[in-house]
Amino acid sequence: MRQMSFEEAVEQSMANDSRYEPEAYAFVRDALHVASAKFRAEGPDQHVTGQELLEGARIHALSEYGPMAWFLLQGWGILRGEDIGNIVYNLIEVEYFGRNEGDSIEDFAGGFDFEEAFTHPFLSARQVRAATQSQPTRTERQHEKK
Numbered sequence: 001m002r003q004m005s006f007e008e009a010v011e012q013s014m015a016n017d018s019r020y021e022p023e024a025y026a027f028v029r030d031a032l033h034v035a036s037a038k039f040r041a042e043g044p045d046q047h048v049t050g051q052e053l054l055e056g057a058r059i060h061a062l063s064e065y066g067p068m069a070w071f072l073l074q075g076w077g078i079l080r081g082e083d084i085g086n087i088v089y090n091l092i093e094v095e096y097f098g099r100n101e102g103d104s105i106e107d108f109a110g111g112f113d114f115e116e117a118f119t120h121p122f123l124s125a126r127q128v129r130a131a132t133q134s135q136p137t138r139t140e141r142q143h144e145k146k
Helices: 006-016 022-039 050-076 081-093 114-122 125-134 138-145
Strands: none
Touching (some): 006 022, 050 081
């Protein structure tokens, strides 16, 4: 890894990939700290898996942004786990983040439905029932397209 400020790393990453706002990079960095604290609280190795980082992102977004989480993440370009993976790999590409052998961008695939994860905790029981009865899930929508 090269010595550079986070802001420089974001600037370089955005020059290569303009899909994400600077706030998205800060969010992923903060989610990484949350995931490390949750999954690697003890020991020198603070490396987390893609799925652990996604869980850190879910926890961080809900606790930091509450009902605004989904709205903010969308505005920053983060719509699914793969977007978090892209941001991580953008930061790896500019040598701000490191990676372990065996790490892959595919580690961020799947996970959870971001819209559901960041909106359902704030719906009333009535709204949840209505949403689950009338709205197909992301997985169901994907299967319908095939």
